[in-house]
Amino acid sequence: MAPSSSTRGEDVYQRIKVDLVSGEFWPGSKLPFAMLTERYGSSASVIREGLSRLVEQGLVRSEPQLGYRVAPVSIRDLKDLTMARCAVETQALRLSLQHGDLAWESSVVAAIHALERTPVGTQPASADPWPLVHRRFHEALLEGCPSQRLINTALGLRDAAELYRRWSVPADDNGNRDLNHEHRAIADAAINRDAEAACRLLEEHLNLTARLLVERGLQEGFLDESELVETA
Missing domain, CATH: 1.10.10.10 (Winged helix-like DNA-binding domain superfamily/Winged helix DNA-binding domain)
Structure with a gap:
């Protein structure tokens, strides 16, 4: 058929x-x-x-x-995107911790387990499983949120941010951070229903990613250094 x-x-x-x-x-x-x-x-x-x-x-x-x-990439857009993501994802996460049940907790545990066992950037971009496993972890965190519109908005912003991450993959694994530690800390705070810690850790995670992406973008030449003055 x-x-x-x-x-x-x-x-x-x-x-x-x-x-x-x-x-x-x-x-x-x-x-x-x-x-x-x-x-x-x-x-x-x-x-x-x-x-x-x-x-x-x-x-x-x-x-x-x-x-x-x-879509073009720029430091101005990345900063705006990161600000929006911090606002939306932390709100969705906060609600997820308030409303998530045992099945939600189990989903987060499974997602962090898979993420910690999937190496970063060991295969060509088109075949690399890490981005999908990484996305699944962040999706799992938000799935306890009762607002599907809020979840969809958060995931849409994450899709837009993926363009930046894909053009600067080494920023996720350049020796300046421990991604497994960052993700594990967020997961533990979420499972323990510590909303303040979970939201703070998520916001720090997103902002650090943005800062490293700017550094890599300037090195690789797909971000304009003159924007640093304009957006300061």
Whole structure:
């Protein structure tokens, strides 16, 4: 039986998204329909639908008369994104600790167990399992939150941040931090229902990631050093 149009659309959307966050397309680069239809073996309408969904997530930009392009990266945007993530994720986490049940606790325990046993950056970006396991851990933390809209907002901001992380993978494993320790501390505080500690640790985790991403972005040349003065 041939796959339905909705199934094909979802498959194309997921493939484009994976390629975006794995760094297959340079930030700010154009996404011409001719290239995309050939690359993904799909119609322009299916491609357009997938790109529209990615625009909503902040991974792609739509420009009138010019088409679509990969979302550009900048220090200003990263700071704004990190501020938004800190506000939204900590609120969702706080509610998750208040409302999460035993099944939620078990999910967090399983997620941190898997994360601690998955090495960072040992495989090419497109095949690296760590980002998915990492995302699963942060999702698990929030799943006790009774507001699905708040969870969806938090995960959407996380998707937008993935562009930065993928273009600066060494920042997560450059000897300046112990990711397992950071994640374990957040998980322990969450399981112990210590909302103040859990939210503080999560915010520190997000801000440290942003600072290291700026350092790596300046080294690799995809962030503009002049922005440091503008955003100070």
